[in-house]
Structures are given as structure tokens and as C-alpha cells.
Amino acid sequence: MRELNEKALAAKEKKAALGPDIDLKTFTVEPPPHEALDSLYRLSEGDKKRMLTTGIEASEQGRAGSYIQKDGTAIFSRSMQEGLEVIPIREALKSFDWVKEYYWKLVSVDADKYTSRAQLDLHDGYVIRALPGSKVIYPVQACLYLEKEGLSQNVHNIIIAEEDSELHIITGCATAAHVKSGLHVGISEFYVKKNAKLSFTMIHHWAEDVMVRPRSAGIVEEGGLFLNNYISMKPVKSLQMYPTTHLIGKGATARFYSLLFGSPGTELDVGGRMYLKAEGTRAEIIARAITNGGNIISRGELIGEVPEVRGHLECRGLILKGGTIHAIPELTGRVDGVELSHEAAVGKIAQDEILYLMSRGLTEDEAASTIVRGFLSVDIPGLPQALKEEIDRAVDLSQQEVM
Amino acid sequence: MLAIEDLQVKLGDKEILKHINLEIKTGETHILFGPNGSGKTSLLMTIMGYPQYRVTAGKILFKGHDITHMSVNERSRLGIGMSYQRPPSIKGLKTRQMVQICAHDGVDVEGLARQMNFSDFLDRDINVGFSGGEIKRSELLQLMAQDPDLLLFDEPESGVDIENIALIGTTINHLLQRDLKPTADKSKKQVVKERTRMGLIITHTGFILDYITADKGQVLYDGVLACKSYPHAIFKQIKEVGYEECVRCAS
Numbered sequence: 001m002r003e004l005n006e007k008a009l010a011a012k013e014k015k016a017a018l019g020p021d022i023d024l025k026t027f028t029v030e031p032p033p034h035e036a037l038d039s040l041y042r043l044s045e046g047d048k049k050r051m052l053t054t055g056i057e058a059s060e061q062g063r064a065g066s067y068i069q070k071d072g073t074a075i076f077s078r079s080m081q082e083g084l085e086v087i088p089i090r091e092a093l094k095s096f097d098w099v100k101e102y103y104w105k106l107v108s109v110d111a112d113k114y115t116s117r118a119q120l121d122l123h124d125g126y127v128i129r130a131l132p133g134s135k136v137i138y139p140v141q142a143c144l145y146l147e148k149e150g151l152s153q154n155v156h157n158i159i160i161a162e163e164d165s166e167l168h169i170i171t172g173c174a175t176a177a178h179v180k181s182g183l184h185v186g187i188s189e190f191y192v193k194k195n196a197k198l199s200f201t202m203i204h205h206w207a208e209d210v211m212v213r214p215r216s217a218g219i220v221e222e223g224g225l226f227l228n229n230y231i232s233m234k235p236v237k238s239l240q241m242y243p244t245t246h247l248i249g250k251g252a253t254a255r256f257y258s259l260l261f262g263s264p265g266t267e268l269d270v271g272g273r274m275y276l277k278a279e280g281t282r283a284e285i286i287a288r289a290i291t292n293g294g295n296i297i298s299r300g301e302l303i304g305e306v307p308e309v310r311g312h313l314e315c316r317g318l319i320l321k322g323g324t325i326h327a328i329p330e331l332t333g334r335v336d337g338v339e340l341s342h343e344a345a346v347g348k349i350a351q352d353e354i355l356y357l358m359s360r361g362l363t364e365d366e367a368a369s370t371i372v373r374g375f376l377s378v379d380i381p382g383l384p385q386a387l388k389e390e391i392d393r394a395v396d397l398s399q400q401e402v403m
Numbered sequence: 404m405l406a407i408e409d410l411q412v413k414l415g416d417k418e419i420l421k422h423i424n425l426e427i428k429t430g431e432t433h434i435l436f437g438p439n440g441s442g443k444t445s446l447l448m449t450i451m452g453y454p455q456y457r458v459t460a461g462k463i464l465f466k467g468h469d470i471t472h473m474s475v476n477e478r479s480r481l482g483i484g485m486s487y488q489r490p491p492s493i494k495g496l497k498t499r500q501m502v503q504i505c506a507h508d509g510v511d512v513e514g515l516a517r518q519m520n521f522s523d524f525l526d527r528d529i530n531v532g533f534s535g536g537e538i539k540r541s542e543l544l545q546l547m548a549q550d551p552d553l554l555l556f557d558e559p560e561s562g563v564d565i566e567n568i569a570l571i572g573t574t575i576n577h578l579l580q581r582d583l584k585p586t587a588d589k590s591k592k593q594v595v596k597e598r599t600r601m602g603l604i605i606t607h608t609g610f611i612l613d614y615i616t617a618d619k620g621q622v623l624y625d626g627v628l629a630c631k632s633y634p635h636a637i638f639k640q641i642k643e644v645g646y647e648e649c650v651r652c653a654s
């Protein structure tokens with residue numbers, strides 16, 4: 001720990017490689033105390049409603065476990081299935097030595113001032129682990145909730161799918177309805193072990209003046225599958241993330257899907273980077289970005305380091321009413337025998353598609369929203385139906401703002 | 404009834420339809436012939452109301468309404484529907500949803516899809532990766548759900564394989580109520596009177612004539628309508644002497 005702290009201290013002022021710089025001093029690091037809950041029914045109606053927009057069910061129905069964090073406090077945390085562990089990270093670091101083998105092992109603590117802050121002022125976070133061979137069929141839900149105005153919420157999450165396990169997580173990040181500004185720093189480290197399957201679906205519902213700096217990285221071993229879905233359809237001031245995934249075992253696969261919407265005043269800089277480091281690895285990054293006044297940078301980078309690997313990048317952007325979309329796809333092949341491709345398109349709704357639908361009876365507005373809805377429906381093979389429905393719900397909830 | 408009066412249309416700066424006069428009475432089906440680039444698709448798109456086809460003179464009347472400047476969806480609501488030659492594909496919009504958009508309440512989408520041999524396509528994105536023939540079946544399926552009064556078909560048989568051409572032909576015939584036959588207590592005249600559907604069918608190959616009975620045929624040549632006659636007679640002429648001669652004889 002001391003070594004981590006020293007490194008973190010040294011990076012305290014270090015600007016991030018990407019995204020507008022944030023003056024950390026404008027946010028408070030003192031989270032207010034919150035009482036732990038013995039049941040999610042005791043959440044206020046307002047909180048329940050807000051959390052539901054990010055896929056968090058207060059009834060816990062259809063969920064294998066829950067982790068709810070309000071500001072800096074883990075107020076609720078439990079597993080309801082054998083073979084599944086859901087533990088607040090501060091408690092886990094104190095009680096279990098094995099956690100240290102995963103803590104700051106994929107993300108560098110001195111990457112920038114945000115990682116530094118997550119070490120020096122940690123406000124908890126979760127450790128979710130599926131034990132070897134266990135199949136957690138229902139998704140585990142995790143919510144990082146910001147209730148205090150102007151707080152810098154600094155969390156660290158560790159997600160482990162042990163060998164031959166299957167784990168699905170839906171994580172909702174949201175602000176209470178009254179919150180206007182705040183900062184969310186979130187470190188996430190993903191470990192997908194041999195022949196394990198992990199899906200991680202993150203839905204963000206922040207507020208207009210909130211800044212968000214997730215810092216995540218994952219590793220996928222032989223035969224493992226990592227599905228990473230990210231949905232940000234609500235206003236946020238500035239969000240920058242560029243998660244990195246390392247495919248290190250034979251036949252490992254990672255797919256990253258993102259659905260982004262930028263309203264006026266929103267700046268999103270989102271991408272994924274994947275290193276294909278073993279034979280037969282597969283990587284796919286698919287992004288759909290829509291703006292009606294916001295600025296979106298959609299990045300993607302595939303790096304093929306060994307032969308017999310395959311990767312594809314796809315970014316489609318739709319500019320509805322002002323704003324910019326900047327697609328930056330990058331491919332690097334370092335040896336013979338890599339197969340990497342990309343496809344990027346930025347444009348507006350095609351007039352011939354509108355007219356086609358109008359000739360079937362829709363008004364112009366109905367036609368446009370039908371096309372946008374189609375644009376945002378991406379097939380994600382391997383994702384459980386319940387999570388597909390959560391993604392659809394998040395998209396439907398924003399339809400009004402989009403159009 | 405559809406009545407087109409002295410219609411002139413520009414696409415960009417180009418005059419593509421010149422002094423078109425055309426009348427399709429209630430219950431009638433017309434066949435439209437013409438070489439590539441003569442303006443056939445343009446005529447159908449103009450009737451459907453595509454704004455890039457600018458009407459510079461003349462008018463279009465349908466069911467007693469002047470629809471010359473109506474929007475595409477208003478025309479659709481009024482009962483005009485079209486089967487496109489090359490419709491756009493829409494990513495993420497399932498064929499099933501598209502058919503539902505077309506459908507009136509109570510339409511059995513699955514049942515219609517079975518009729519069109521198209522059940523396997525309902526969960527695919529509309530027109531994405533469809534072959535030429537699949538597009539035609541998809542278009543007909545949509546029209547069956549929509550059930551308009553005036554049906555515009557743009558080369559419905561092009562790209563369709565032999566197995567499906569009869570299906571396309573009989574479906575169109577049915578949509579246009581051409582399959583109503585005289586019976587013991589119904590004379591031919593009564594049957595004809597009972598027809599309410601109107602059709603305008605573009606054909607390039609003429610194959611569709613084997614399946615469809617039509618009332619009139621016309622040739623569009625260089626933006627001008629010529630040569631009203633029986634469809635089979637026109638088709639025979641075109642095959643024998645070509646379009647140029649065929650049109651010359653009419654003038």
C-alpha cells in the first residue's frame with residue numbers, strides 16, 4: 001500500500017492523455033455519511049425511480065446479487081447465489097489477501113490525476129467474483145449513486161470471472177434527481193479467466209454538470225469471452241474513457257459495444273482499445289453515436305501482435321441537429337497474418353429511408369424516430385435477454401431527448 | 404380514380420416527364436412499358452409524392468382530391484402504395500416491424516409472411532442483404548399488409564427466380580382483385596364493377612403478363628406517354644420491332 005500511495009502522490013497533478021482537464025479542487029472529497037440498508041425496499045421512491053433507469057431493480061427480482069453505493073458508502077451489498085461473491089472493496093482489501101493480487105494490476109495507479117485520486121481518496125467500490133465453474137445466470141446489479149452535490153466520488157471495482165464460470169453484471173451509475181454537478185472517478189479491473197464468460201453492461205444516467213472519468217482495463221485468458229456494453233444516452237458535461245482489454249490466451253474474445261448520445265453541452269470521448277496477444281483471439285468494437293448538439297469523439301484501436309488474430313472496428317455516427325462526431329478508428333498490425341478492419345460512417349438520417357417509411361404511412365417525425373431507434377438497436381450475441389431489455393429500456397427512455 | 408393531367412416533372416434541372424396524361428379508372432390495371440431511362444420509375448415516384456420529382460406543370464387527382472402537392476404520407480393515408488424497384492435498407496429495423504408499420508389493425512403478419520414464403524426474413528433488418536427477388540417479396544408483403552387502393556409496382560418481377568415468379572404474379576393479381584371470376588350468379592360485368600383496386604405496373608421483361616390480366620398498356624418513351632393499347636399487343640410489337648418503331652407507329 002505504501003508503494004501505491006507514493007506512486008499516486010507523484011501523479012497527483014498529472015493531466016490525463018485525453019479529455020479536457022478537470023480542476024479537482026472544485027469538488028469536495030468528503031462524502032456525507034449514509035446508513036446501511038437491510039433491504040432495497042428502504043430506498044426512497046425517488047432513488048428507486050432514478051436507479052431503475054439504469055437497470056437497478058429495488059425488488060432484486062431477476063438478480064443474483066446487488067451492490068449499491070451512495071456517494072462514498074456501500075449501503076447495500078449481498079450475493080443471493082452460491083458461487084457468487086459481492087463485497088465492498090474496502091472491506092475486501094481488509095479481509096482477503098487475494099484481493100491485492102488484482103488491485104491496481106491492470107490499471108496503473110499513476111496513470112493520471114484521476115487514478116491517483118482513486119488511490120488516495122478511495123470511497124469504496126465493489127469486488128464481484130464468480131467462483132470457478134459457477135454459472136451466475138441472473139445478472140448481478142451494481143449501482144454507483146451520486147447524491148451529494150459537488151462531490152468527487154472515487155471508486156474502485158474489481159470483477160473476476162474465475163475459470164469456467166459465467167457472470168453477468170449490470171451496473172448503473174446515476175445521480176439523484178436534484179444533483180447538478182459532481183465528479184465520478186471509477187477504476188474497474190476485469191479478469192476473465194480460462195473459458196470464463198463475463199458480460200458487463202454499464203448504463204450511465206448523470207446530470208448536466210457532472211464530469212466522469214472511468215479508468216478501466218481487462219484481461220481475457222484462453223477461451224474466455226468478455227462482452228462490454230456501454231450506454232450513455234443522458235446529458236453529462238464531460239465523459240472521457242478509453243478502456244483497454246488484453247486478449248492473452250488462445251481463442252480469447254472481447255466485444256465492446258457502445259451507444260452514445262450527445263445533447264447540447266455534452267462532451268463524450270469514448271473508445272475501446274484491444275490488444276490481440278494470442279493466436280485465434282477475436283476483438284470487436286462497435287459504436288453508435290448520435291448527437292443533436294453535443295460533441296462526441298468515438299475512438300477505437302485494435303493492436304494485433306501475433307498472427308492468426310482477427311478484429312473489427314465499426315463506428316457509425318448520426319448528426320441530427322448540430323454538434324460534432326469525430327470517429328477515430330486505429331488499427332495496428334505488428335506481424336504477418338493479422339486480419340484487422342474498420343468501418344466508419346458519420347452522416348445524417350438518409351432522406352430516402354424517411355420517404356420509404358412515409359410511403360408506408362408514417363409522418364416525417366415518426367419515420368425519423370423509427371430510423372434512429374433502428375440505428376441504436378445493435379444485436380449483441382451472447383447477452384442474456386434480460387440485459388438486452390435493459391439496454392432497450394435505457395434507449396427508449398431517451399428517445400424523447402434524442403428526437 | 405387516378406387522373407394525371409398534362410403533367411411535367413423535373414428531376415434537378417432535367418425534364419424527365421413531359422405532358423403526361425393518364426387515367427386509371429376504379430378497378431382498372433394498367434401496364435407501363437418503356438426502355439431503360441425513359442422515366443417509368445420517375446412517373447411512379449411522382450405519383451407517390453417523392454419531393455425530388457418537382458412538378459412544374461399539370462396536376463394529379465386521386466379519389467377526387469388534388470394530390471399534386473400532398474406529402475408522401477398523406478398520399479399513403481389516402482390509399483396509394485408502392486412496390487419499389489430498389490428500396491433503401493434500414494439497419495436495425497426488422498422486417499416484422501416494417502410490415503407492422505404498413506399494417507392496419509388486426510393484420511396477421513405471420514400469416515401473410517407464410518403466404519409470401521417470407522417467414523424466415525421477419526427477424527432480419529429490412530432489405531439489408533436481401534437479394535433482388537427477396538426485395539420483391541418483401542415489398543409485396545408490405546403492400547399486402549398496407550392494402551392500398553392504388554398499387555404502383557416498379558418492375559415487380561426483376562431479379563425473381565423461376566420458383567417465385569408465379570407467386571409474385573398471382574399475389575399481384577390477387578392484390579388487384581383480378582382473380583375474381585364470373586360465377587353462375589355473377590356476370591363478368593358485375594365482377595368488373597366490384598373491383599375497387601387500381602394498379603399501375605412497370606414491366607421491362609413482360610413476364611408478369613403471363614399472370615396478370617390488365618386493362619390497358621402504355622409505352623413511356625423519353626418522358627412521353629404513347630401507344631395506348633392492349634398490353635399483350637404492345638408487348639408483341641416491342642418484341643418484334645423494338646421500342647423506337649413501336650412508338651413511331653403510335654405517333
Ligand SMILES: Nc1ncnc2c1ncn2[C@@H]1O[C@H](COP(=O)(O)OP(=O)(O)O)[C@@H](O)[C@H]1O
Binds near residue numbers: 438445
Ligand atoms: N438521381 C438522379 N439524378 C439524375 N438523373 C437521374 C436520377 N435518377 C434518374 N435519373 C435519370 O432520369 C431519367 C429517368 O429515369 P427513371 O425514371 O429511373 O427511368 P426508368 O425507370 O424508365 O428506367 C433517366 O435518364 C435517369 O438517368
Ligand SMILES: [Mg+2]
Binds near residue numbers: 444445488557
Ligand atoms: Mg426504373
